[in-house]
Amino acid sequence: MYLITVSIQCPDKKGIISEVTSFIYKMKGNILYIDQYVDRENKAFFMRLEAEFDDKLHSYDSFIDAFSKGPCKKFKISWKHRLNSVKQKMAIFVSKHDHCLYDLLGRYKSGELDVEIPFIISNHIEAKKIADTFKVDFYHTTIDSHTKESSEKKQLELLIKHKIDFLVLARYMQIIPEKIIEKFKNKIINIHHSFLPAFPGAKPYHSAFERGVKIIGATSHYDTKELDAGPIIEQGVTQVTHSHSVDELVSKGKDLEKIVLSNAVKNHIQQKVMVYKNKTVIFN
Amino acid sequence: MYLITVSIQCPDKKGIISEVTSFIYKMKGNILYIDQYVDRENKAFFMRLEAEFDDKLHSYDSFIDAFSKGPCKKFKISWKHRLNSVKQKMAIFVSKHDHCLYDLLGRYKSGELDVEIPFIISNHIEAKKIADTFKVDFYHTTIDSHTKESSEKKQLELLIKHKIDFLVLARYMQIIPEKIIEKFKNKIINIHHSFLPAFPGAKPYHSAFERGVKIIGATSHYDTKELDAGPIIEQGVTQVTHSHSVDELVSKGKDLEKIVLSNAVKNHIQQKVMVYKNKTVIFN
Amino acid sequence: MYLITVSIQCPDKKGIISEVTSFIYKMKGNILYIDQYVDRENKAFFMRLEAEFDDKLHSYDSFIDAFSKGPCKKFKISWKHRLNSVKQKMAIFVSKHDHCLYDLLGRYKSGELDVEIPFIISNHIEAKKIADTFKVDFYHTTIDSHTKESSEKKQLELLIKHKIDFLVLARYMQIIPEKIIEKFKNKIINIHHSFLPAFPGAKPYHSAFERGVKIIGATSHYDTKELDAGPIIEQGVTQVTHSHSVDELVSKGKDLEKIVLSNAVKNHIQQKVMVYKNKTVIFN
């Protein structure tokens, strides 16, 4: 038996669900989960399903081939698919603030995140100790006027060499090079420490304090060329009062950031996130 | 064109989704919304869909007939269906506390609730003024040792005479007669002013105060013979502190009750609630 | 016996609490509630207290006089004070969307809001019916190029004639004239249908939909000359998903707006809101 996850996007038309589910039925598959969404305004159809097949009847590759030639062709479907048994490779980028790094590695070690983490990259050597504690490889890439270019080259090489599937920016305060953004489109998960679109850019907790808001937030989104403007995956908020100092906002925000980022990462791993017109469809 | 909503429950089996969606496709229907859920432990399948048909091709009745003889028979489906254009009839029962009554009638008048409200029943004559303000019929049914039997008889007669589809207990502090509970199974929506199963029964805000909880809640559920133990439709909570008196808990709770009850009512109207083993599947 | 509420603002100095509480003790007062806050960065002190005095010993006026000459002078206190038994006069301005109006009037009639409402002003004549239902005076002030000036004059005259203490803009979509803003500084409570500073201006739910946020909000703030930039009193949020249309955001937002606005109004009535550097200190 093998278990697969399929995510589908195509123009909305009568009969897609019927076609896809009948196709799987004919291939003797058992649908375990299925979700659809239709964006009526844009006439776009989205579907995610998990199905189980008997590998004595046909292989994963032959299913992929048949589905491509069948429903995909008929309905102009663009799709992603994966064999659930194969672990995805996730790289972590981090700067000075290490609470999200601790959180992700704790979840990784306890088996909560179903991935491999081949390495951590940081522009701060202090993160090496944490990588060592959790026995994950570490690369130090300094980002200054002299080293920027070589560091970025090294980063890209590492990502390619290790066949990284997606990146997590666990409070990485450097700009990601355009080459990496292009190569990993909708595969770079960032955590921004505000309730976007409020307070983009640097020092959002300071801005929130200055404005006197009564609720602060955190936003996980895919990184795009435009700063803090990519498709939002997950947001969380928590109440604050006039009595909270900036430091207390930072401290309260840390717990938010950890949870929002880890939820976004889990949804990405399970292929529950589909991107469309700089927005996300989340099946969960 | 006509628009219908269908809710399905049956034992889980391979091919149900394929069968149902293909059937609708063959009937030239257009599926607007579709949701499924499989309870793997109990091998139970649930589906809700909204679909549009051309009444020049076949009538609502002929679709119902064909679906009954086709998928329903094949998969032992128990189902509910309705023509979306037909408004359901909702009766409101209320006692002394009138905030939920005000809230429901406000939403009704503004068109937010897509129902007819043929009448309001109360054991408190004070509610008549509110019914008058909103121009809804009102019946006063006193519940004491002498009048109980005749009142309950009158209630049931009113429900039958007006072809009521479902009842809302908008803080009705009397026991609903068993005959009505039996006749309106999973069609009596109650609001209980606590986070069930904590604090069932009378005076839950007093109990919450006494226990010193830091969060209070409200629960909307279908009424069953066992008090406050029916299938939960919706719950809401809000934070409180040591400084809140019982009266302040009551006041904060009112806003919760209004929102939780009106959400439950909306989900019921749209046939988004399915009951199974004293629990609900909510498609929204 | 008489009950008063006092709100104090002054530069922070050692001994203020001691001075104020000892003063009240010497006047044979009983402090029922007391809250303080010190903004350390700006060295500003805030205090709110409710105290009970024996009117056989001295009058409200004589207390006010003594407190002015005593603690106020010594610590350069700027303060507000009120006799709790005197109801404040609140005017409501509303445009087309009437859910907040319904909500406020419902709370008013049930005794939840301890105010008088001398009148409602709207640029939409439709609101008259609601005012009539709840038996509140109504004035229709059209706002176009011909009537703007006379309408604004009339509004100011009404506010002065009825000795209005504060205004509530219950979704009033017109600009408040500068003269009124100046005269009612920190006394005009607005509800904005977004989580400010995100999505200021018109059509915030459309912008939220466009941006694909996963949480929407509402913000109550004091009106200032700069649009949607005044001191924030209260904010609330609720989760949304990709599947919510703009209309559904609007609908979910209505419940938020009602609760956020009514909480802000209650805090204002009880003099729990103090404004400082375009931010609020909220004692509750």
Added chain:
Amino acid sequence: MYLITVSIQCPDKKGIISEVTSFIYKMKGNILYIDQYVDRENKAFFMRLEAEFDDKLHSYDSFIDAFSKGPCKKFKISWKHRLNSVKQKMAIFVSKHDHCLYDLLGRYKSGELDVEIPFIISNHIEAKKIADTFKVDFYHTTIDSHTKESSEKKQLELLIKHKIDFLVLARYMQIIPEKIIEKFKNKIINIHHSFLPAFPGAKPYHSAFERGVKIIGATSHYDTKELDAGPIIEQGVTQVTHSHSVDELVSKGKDLEKIVLSNAVKNHIQQKVMVYKNKTVIFN
């Protein structure tokens, strides 16, 4: 200069605040934070303050002595006090589930928790690895019919020998011996994985699943002889749906438990929690 925290409980009487603040003013102290609460029903007064004194004028001991003889005597105050510069000693008890342990140790190492952690006790040897990673001493105390008595004796000895100030039960699934509960009254912080009083006892997530609740919670409370019935310090909740399995409830609950427990621990450390009639007053 030295900084102290004082928590006060006494029968409510006119003039307490005035007396205490004037006393501190006369001792040339500077009040940094002050909070009060009066339980009117029970006529009980609560106050917490942080104040700064000049150690050239008098020592901490002499202040304590003077305050005991002064305000404490006059108003029958029972109080707690501490020198903020002295770190409290916190012991952690844990069983099999290690997410709260990881979380607390991460916060400890990053400096977020201002305590010393002399040791961790577990009935599961697996926790030793985690203790080693974070370089904290570890004791293994097996709890079976043969070892129970000696283990409990050893636990008490360790607590006394290391002068432990308070205990955290970070998902410790064993009963705490009465002797320890008595000695550490209101000093044993437990995390229960449900929204108490709903689902006390074992397997609350299973019970929540069975009942079909739409919100799950976590509760941190002081341990008392009666199971899961001690004074509640903090509660948190999160939404769930019919589609969540028991395992998913457990997984969602872990994040709740971590945050609820760590907030309770922080409030305890800062002496912000006062216990009264099996309830807590929380000043924050």
